[in-house]
Amino acid sequence: MSINNLVTNLSRLTIKSLPITRWVHSSNPLLFKTTPILLGEPLKKKKRMDPAIVRAREERKKKKLEKAIRKLEKHARKLKPIGECEIPFDLLDTLNERKRSLPALSSEILDKRALLEKRWANYKREQRLIDVQMLDRIQYSQQRALDELRKESEELYQEAIQPDLLLMPYKVEGPVETPPIENYKSPDGDYKDVSKVW
Template identity: 35%
Template sequence: MSSSLLASLSRLSLLQTRQIHQTIPAGSSVFMKRQKKIDPEVAKQRETRRRKRLEKDIRQMQKHSKKPKPVDELTLDVKSAKNIGERRRPRTELTLEQIDERAIALKDYTRSRLALQQEDDAWIRGAIESQRKALNELKMLKLELYEAAVQPAAKDLPLIVQGPSLTPPIRNYEAPDGDYIDTTRNWAS
């Protein structure tokens, strides 16, 4: 009794269903393209050629995998390093006043940056608070408008701003003709 129940359960199991969904053997399909018979000699040649190409690729990869992409700032410029003695400047002796001036300038500058940061910070906090108030007012006036206002404005992004330059752009400036040459170096991957 129990064994027959087990047997019927096993028929319901995953294994059974998997066996039902078997693919048809590829070779026997009518729609499959029949493989051309090729000369065993040619096949052998092709095989060796493929093998050689693969080996070459592997060798290339091994060669480059040992060498990491160089960091220009860390590499030694051999040509310039040869006469490094000539390149050293004579030591400058600073007077006490000069040392003081530098220290004071640095402190003043740091203070000015701190003040600037505090100003920015106050502005950001104030702006956020102001916006919160405005949104609250809007919520009380009209809920639909509030709902629309708090939606993210995905269209505005990405925002690209061209910073101020030192001189204003020249009106009606015609750029000289020329080809664009990309000198970016490529590293084998």
Template identity: 40%
Template sequence: MLKNEAVAVGPEVLLLQLWHFLCADVMLVLRGTSTGCQSCRRFTTSGGPLAFQATPRLSAEPPKKKKRIDSQAVLLKEIKRRNKLEKSIKKLESRARILKPVEEIHGERSFVRTMKERHREKPVLTFEESERRIKLFREWAQYKNSQHTEQINAILTAIKSRERAMDELRKISEQLYLDALKIDSKLIPYTVRGPVQTPPIAGYEAPDGEVTNTTRLFEGEETHRPFPVIDTK
């Protein structure tokens, strides 16, 4: 790239500069065509300032390739997003219109009417009653502590007795000692017959086992509940 510097010079200087440029061009041509002029150098001498100067070459970065955007794909994506939002809005609106029954919100009306009758106030304890309960609680804690200590001592005594008996048995016979260490397979199917908590009722007929699910389902609720109400009558 050449730039022109505005300098006030005379015609003689301009002619001299033009002569130097022409000589330099001739030397370049001769250097490119002749093999014997490899040592020629390009230089200029002038008594005045040079009117023309060459600036360094500046190379720019090549532009990046722009990504082509498909307008049809963008439009389809926007339509899908809009449809999804419309579906979610409709779903919320449909759920908002479902009303729950009054009995589920307020409960049984008979219970509400008899709430005052079933309400029991907390009794106010006297000082003597409070002291008696505290003393009873402490006595119970001491009793359970002593009971736990006795049980632990009994278990430790039984373990020591068993170890001592096994040592004596080993002194008598090694085979009996090994047989005593084996697991008794007859103890696994263990059954016990004894008194039950409630005696059998004479003439009682057990139900046949049929159940009827009486769970009330309302519109919009799930068909499965974790704890359904079952009527066994």
């Protein structure tokens, strides 16, 4: 096969005649493949160290850990700060500028407000009393009508005391009851831990 034939076979015009496959990119494939770069190098020789230096380093690490443990034990009883309860410093600095001094209310205004509150309380009490009396009248007249109906016909009375299901239609479709799946491990949802670490 000559080079011209190879070039014409792999030219951009003939690539479309190749078997259709799903490409990740939107441009035409050039059918080049690359291999990963392997960065291998020989292992370094371990240097022989003086045992006293190694021991001193381990002692330093041990002391550092003990110091960190003591510090944690010292601050163990302190409560974690709540960020929402802390007031920003820029607000604390401008606290005096933000304070409002309201004028003192006169005794006439205070008396008017107290009288208005009493009048409102009386109005709401009378309104409630009227509502309760109306409900009592309705229940009494209903019971009297049922008693009269019972005197006329027991059959009609039993029909009358049945609840009307079409008055307030109520339909519920809930999940069906299924037996639990054996050895089912419920999946733990993905969440992002944003808790602070002290």
